[in-house]
Amino acid sequence: MKIDDIVSKNFSNIFEPKLLQEICKYGILKNAESRKTILEIRREIQFIPFIVAGIAKVKRRDGTGNGIFLHYLIENQTSAISVTYAQEHKKSEIRIKTEGNVTYIAVPVKVVNSWFSKYESWRNYYFKLNQKQTSILIEKINDIAFNNLEYRLLKYLEETSIVKNDNVIYRKHFDIARDLKVSREAVSRILKKMEKEEVLTLGRNKIILN
Template identity: 35%
Template sequence: MIAELKENYGYLFEDNLLIEINNSGTFKEIPEGFQLIDIGDYIKSMPLLISGAIKIMREDDKGDELLLYFIERGDTCAMTLSCCMGKKKSEIRAIAETPTKLIMIPIEKMSEWMGKYKSWQNFILQSYHDRMSELLEAIDTIAFLNMDERLLKYLRDKAMVNHDDLIHVTHQNIAFDLHTSRVVISRLLKTLENKGKIILNRNSIKLLDL
């Protein structure tokens, strides 16, 4: 694990911190679709991604979900950090978008390293900033973009985190993520195909307009 840590975080953290992460963290490999954190869970550790991507979802009072943002290699989740530090129940659901490798850091180490390592403090503060920017972007997307524009942005984001312009997803799963109906998604996807932005296949979408 130390080799992967140095490869992905060596430019951020000093060797002593990397050794502590290696000694204190728990390495996990999770498959695509695995639910890492659910709403209402007490969070006892935070994820530090080595590879792959995780999507962060929010749920309304009716149980409908909305995609907030993705976290990728070199990232952690600000919502998780907030719950860890405040010892509160999770307000998000975290699901593996792709097969993912990560290290789970115990919450007691987070505050210890904040005072001990400047690089860790900077990393946590930057993570808060990055996730806040993504949350604001998600709000802007919902408030100011039409559904067809939201759909195209969603497809581009998925292509980016998967590093593949062929997106394996059903119309129903897109509808869940965007908090709308499958009928609306199917109609808009057909419109995007007619405009030459995508090619529709069975349970996959080829994105042409990156």
Template identity: 25%
Template sequence: MTDEHRIRQLFPSFEPDLVNVMVEKAETREYREGQMMMRTGQHFRSTMLILEGLIKVYREDEEGNEFFMYYLQPGQACALSMICATRQQTSQIMARAVTDTVILSIPLEWMDKWMTQYKTWYHFVLESYRARFEELLVTIDHIAFRNMDERLLFYLKKQQETSKSNLLSISITDIAGDLNSSREVISRLLKKLSDRGYIRMDKNILEIIRLDFKPVD
């Protein structure tokens, strides 16, 4: 499938002229599973639209602990890279390819010009800001106001929605890192969820049985 067809399929609201200029001015880049795509302190000269794959966006503290923020999927854009690029600021986040990933890299100069030339691009950028902001609010809500067991259920539900599968290939260590918790705490909570019939664990494969967020009698 050509870049033009992928753009039209994943971003159907873009007018034909915008798609044509994207194909001409943007660059397709590929990243392997596990490859870093964005680092703290990095300067941005472009933003990206996701064409294939899955990207994990997170923050890292001074001790190297990761704090999961959200995922980016095909049909979405990295709103934070847009903000940092336009304001010429360095990145405060990190991003890693969860699977083999293909993006469309758009140079800053064209991103700015398209904001005034194409209404669909203008609205897409605003919608990207709004969507990522709402995701962050939900994440913050679960961190600040929920117990760890509720946070874990929320996290597993997001993983299920993102992967579109009830079978999650993920380790206890990965979950603990994303939730900024210890492996022991997550292991104990997963055992509790398993006993209550929410999940089934088999090594690094976690099967979702039910995630209704309701107390189990």
């Protein structure tokens, strides 16, 4: 499918015609395999990725192997955080990595920044997306501060299940621990407890929500 058809299919009910034309003119359609980094920390942001198929994961990392999962990006979304960094000419402080195969449109930062003064539909889209993603981040902070790990782990699994539309989650305990910034042993212990309570079923590198 050509970029014109994809843009029309995904964004015609969101953006005005002239903005759609700019996305087609300046955007580059890209395909990324699973676990491919689209945007890296401490790098200049050259383009803004708009997801048109698949799921990407947004993480905050400190550059020494430590990080925490923030939220997912799904079809017709981009990262409001990356747009904000680009507006302020700052390097990225997040990593965007694919979950499975992902198709996205990469639009140069200079072009995206110009949309704020030209298109009301873009401003509305950005502010709504920013509000939604900010709310998710505030909720994450509340969970870390006020809820125990079992609650956070179950919420993480349920969120992943909803986004992927599948009650089978293919993920290692180690990867879950990295996303939640806790020890693998703690994750394994709580998952076994949940299995005994028949909340889920554990398999080899997969978790089935009952």
